[in-house]
Amino acid sequence: MNDAEAAPALDEGEVGLVxxxxxxxxEPFTFEEGGQLPGFTLRYETYGKLNAARDNAIxxxxxxxxxxxxxxxxxxxxxxxxxxxxxxxxGKPIDTSxxxxxxxxxxxxxQGSTGPSSLNPETGKRYGLSFPQVSIxxxxxxxxxxLDHLGIEKLHCVxxxxxxGMQALQWAIEYPERVNSVIAMATTSRQRAQSIAFNxxxxxAIVQDPGWHEGDYEPGKGPNVGLAVARMMAHITYLSDEGxxxxxxxxxxxxxxxxxxxxxxxxxxxxxxxxxxYQGKSFVNRFDANxxxxxxxALDRFDLGQGGPLEDVLQKMQARALxxxxxxxxxxxxxxxxxxxxxxxxxxKNASYAxxxxxxxxDSFLIKAPELYExxxxxxxxxxxxxxxxxx
Amino acid sequence: MNDAEAAPALDEGEVGLVxxxxxxxxEPFTFEEGGQLPGFTLRYETYGKLNAARDNAIxxxxxxxxxxxxxxxxxxxxxxxxxxxxxxxxGKPIDTSxxxxxxxxxxxxxQGSTGPSSLNPETGKRYGLSFPQVSIxxxxxxxxxxLDHLGIEKLHCVxxxxxxGMQALQWAIEYPERVNSVIAMATTSRQRAQSIAFNxxxxxAIVQDPGWHEGDYEPGKGPNVGLAVARMMAHITYLSDEGxxxxxxxxxxxxxxxxxxxxxxxxxxxxxxxxxxYQGKSFVNRFDANxxxxxxxALDRFDLGQGGPLEDVLQKMQARALxxxxxxxxxxxxxxxxxxxxxxxxxxKNASYAxxxxxxxxDSFLIKAPELYExxxxxxxxxxxxxxxxxx
Numbered sequence: 001m002n003d004a005e006a007a008p009a010l011d012e013g014e015v016g017l018v019x020x021x022x023x024x025x026x027e028p029f030t031f032e033e034g035g036q037l038p039g040f041t042l043r044y045e046t047y048g049k050l051n052a053a054r055d056n057a058i059x060x061x062x063x064x065x066x067x068x069x070x071x072x073x074x075x076x077x078x079x080x081x082x083x084x085x086x087x088x089x090x091g092k093p094i095d096t097s098x099x100x101x102x103x104x105x106x107x108x109x110x111q112g113s114t115g116p117s118s119l120n121p122e123t124g125k126r127y128g129l130s131f132p133q134v135s136i137x138x139x140x141x142x143x144x145x146x147l148d149h150l151g152i153e154k155l156h157c158v159x160x161x162x163x164x165g166m167q168a169l170q171w172a173i174e175y176p177e178r179v180n181s182v183i184a185m186a187t188t189s190r191q192r193a194q195s196i197a198f199n200x201x202x203x204x205a206i207v208q209d210p211g212w213h214e215g216d217y218e219p220g221k222g223p224n225v226g227l228a229v230a231r232m233m234a235h236i237t238y239l240s241d242e243g244x245x246x247x248x249x250x251x252x253x254x255x256x257x258x259x260x261x262x263x264x265x266x267x268x269x270x271x272x273x274x275x276x277x278y279q280g281k282s283f284v285n286r287f288d289a290n291x292x293x294x295x296x297x298a299l300d301r302f303d304l305g306q307g308g309p310l311e312d313v314l315q316k317m318q319a320r321a322l323x324x325x326x327x328x329x330x331x332x333x334x335x336x337x338x339x340x341x342x343x344x345x346x347x348x349k350n351a352s353y354a355x356x357x358x359x360x361x362x363d364s365f366l367i368k369a370p371e372l373y374e375x376x377x378x379x380x381x382x383x384x385x386x387x388x389x390x391x392x
Numbered sequence: 393m394n395d396a397e398a399a400p401a402l403d404e405g406e407v408g409l410v411x412x413x414x415x416x417x418x419e420p421f422t423f424e425e426g427g428q429l430p431g432f433t434l435r436y437e438t439y440g441k442l443n444a445a446r447d448n449a450i451x452x453x454x455x456x457x458x459x460x461x462x463x464x465x466x467x468x469x470x471x472x473x474x475x476x477x478x479x480x481x482x483g484k485p486i487d488t489s490x491x492x493x494x495x496x497x498x499x500x501x502x503q504g505s506t507g508p509s510s511l512n513p514e515t516g517k518r519y520g521l522s523f524p525q526v527s528i529x530x531x532x533x534x535x536x537x538x539l540d541h542l543g544i545e546k547l548h549c550v551x552x553x554x555x556x557g558m559q560a561l562q563w564a565i566e567y568p569e570r571v572n573s574v575i576a577m578a579t580t581s582r583q584r585a586q587s588i589a590f591n592x593x594x595x596x597a598i599v600q601d602p603g604w605h606e607g608d609y610e611p612g613k614g615p616n617v618g619l620a621v622a623r624m625m626a627h628i629t630y631l632s633d634e635g636x637x638x639x640x641x642x643x644x645x646x647x648x649x650x651x652x653x654x655x656x657x658x659x660x661x662x663x664x665x666x667x668x669x670y671q672g673k674s675f676v677n678r679f680d681a682n683x684x685x686x687x688x689x690a691l692d693r694f695d696l697g698q699g700g701p702l703e704d705v706l707q708k709m710q711a712r713a714l715x716x717x718x719x720x721x722x723x724x725x726x727x728x729x730x731x732x733x734x735x736x737x738x739x740x741k742n743a744s745y746a747x748x749x750x751x752x753x754x755d756s757f758l759i760k761a762p763e764l765y766e767x768x769x770x771x772x773x774x775x776x777x778x779x780x781x782x783x784x
Contacts, residue, residue, distance in 0.1 A: 192637050203658055205621045232596060250588070270592075272589050330722070
């Protein structure tokens with residue numbers, strides 16, 4: 001439902017043409033749950049310029065199915081800009097004329113960073129399930145090495161939604177002295193049972209797909225059916241009853257599409273079915289099933305308080321914090337976002353909770369939303385001492 | 393989450409030992425969407441006694457995965473009474489010492505009634521996808537023949553939750569002169585996009601399972617993986633975030649179960665995963681995948697107003713109506729239940745909406761709930777002119 005449109009790539013107000021970079025780390029990396037890599041690659045992009053003081057950097061973290069391509073386009077023909085192009089750019093809420101923005105892909109990913117689908121240099125074969133179990137904390141620790149590589153001592157802000165919000169919060173606790181401020185959206189401090197349950201359904205669909213082979217498959221020949229089913233289901237949890245009803249309702253397709261291997265009765269009948277099938281199919285073409293398994297596990301195991309009271313870990317935090325919940329988000333509902341801020345406030349931290357009234361569900365944070373834009377731009381410029389809210 | 397316990401089968405307050413009956417209809421049946429059967433069988437059970445005036449009968453309709461076994465046990469060893477045993481029995485809200493209760497399995501079902509897994513007498517082979525497309529209205533029309541067979545002219549009440557609620561409402565409109573009152577719970581007058589979307593994910597998992605074979609499979613050798621995945625997902629939608637969190641939270645299993653075909657990382661780790669896997673497995677052993685496809689389609693196509701304003705069809709209704717919504721039901725939320733009553737009221741009908749505050753989600757209607765019990769018993773006895781609410 002990310003409705004960012006492909007504005008002319010070279011418009012003044014756009015990030016424009018971008019390219020990705022690969023950070024190749026040659027030092028061994030030990031994972032939280034055990035296991036080691038001799039080194040790893042993180043794919044990332046940057047927008048805007050790092051200033052002389054090197055203190056205007058903003059780190060962006062992506063959600064489960066996102067990537068490092070946050071803004072801009074790869075060519076003038078590229079129809080689809082980065083996933084947060086509406087948020088990032090010159091004069092946009094995350095203003096690339098003021099800030100140096102870094103979008104990093106996650107360790108364990110499948111879009112250029114080292115993950116289960118990468119070749120193990122020691123065997124020459126794909127890691128598959130031999131890839132170590134990755135946690136949100138591991139993602140953050142790997143990103144910290146990228147930050148060192150970029151020669152950035154302190155980040156102006158770390159920002160993310162959903163799984164990206166977990167990383168942002170983890171950053172503020174893991175490296176308190178290196179984070180000036182944090183914005184987390186549509187997220188949680190600990191995965192609850194219902195979210196674990198949905199992820200487990202997706203994983204069951206994948207690992208029981210004959211194409212999975214214990215994670216040992218060739219790209220494109222993997223558990224495509226299981227992954228598509230997992231994505232179709234997950235996609236519903238990113239939206240809302242209201243949003244789906246307004247967009248599709250009970251509208252029928254004029255020409256019915258044949259369902260995979262079925263007679264007429266189970267062909268696509270409703271528009272929403274066609275939309276979901278498309279989401280499933282297109283996901284299979286851009287995402288790796290093993291990474292999906294690893295990332296959903298990282299989500300399920302995420303507990304910022306590590307089993308203890310949230311306050312115990314939040315004490316370490318030095319950053320100012322803004323946590324944003326969206327009224328129609330039922331995956332990580334407003335309360336779960338608000339509760340994070342309440343815990344921060346109980347620790348005497350500089351933290352604010354904002355609730356944005358949008359009816360598009362969890363994915364609301366990806367969508368054009370002036371209310372959200374003003375919160376973000378205002379919060380980012382707050383400690384510059386001069387805040388100019390947009391005028392209407 | 394149906395927590396009805398197996399009370400000693402012969403307790404005074406229990407329905408006790410029951411057996412099912414088969415109504416074999418020899419007349420051809422034409423389906424709403426076309427297609428015919430030379431005849432059909434409906435499996436049903438009855439509790440209590442039909443009075444001389446034959447006016448104390450209550451028809452119970454089951455939900456998607458339910459059946460005709462509403463109450464009682466099949467033997468003294470039977471550990472699990474019928475699905476609504478807590479609601480039906482002597483002195484219970486649906487009081488079998490006063491009412492003659494009929495629980496009927498649905499046309500298209502897989503528990504004794506004629507459905508896709510039944511043998512087609514003309515070919516000697518299972519119907520499979522050659523079974524006509526069944527609608528909620530077809531289910532009701534078939535039940536009407538059972539009613540005639542039982543020699544009951546007018547029903548004291550028709551009662552159902554979820555898909556059963558759809559049937560109850562359809563009954564009141566299809567045969568207004570034969571329904572004295574209707575109770576519908578946790579239901580809707582028309583399936584919305586989000587519910588269609590969830591059903592489509594389940595159907596995709598089933599029809600893409602190599603075991604489905606276009607619906608042509610032997611019992612037990614069908615799309616068991618797809619059906620289990622569909623059930624696991626659907627089961628989440630019957631519960632609630634609150635309920636799951638209270639029951640499971642982030643509790644880990646002491647001994648981890650091996651996931652179907654996976655290495656350690658994807659074994660069952662959280663209690664909620666184990667619970668869901670069990671739900672999927674046990675469902676496969678008791679339910680037919682084709683019936684699941686047919687019934688979810690019937691749900692998705694259900695629109696009481698048939699594309700027009702609900703009021704147009706509700707005009708026909710003669711029955712008193714009670715519609716009950718449950719606060720934590722997000723599959724058929726309270727508003728969708730309330731809206732049915734508002735439409736009835738706009739038509740000048742005798743209708744009431746009740747909202748029961750329970751946090752167990754859609755399945756709340758199956759669970760012990762004194763508040764619900766009083767509403768049901770009160771409504772059923774209302775036109776006897778003497779209503780004795782329970783005292784506390």
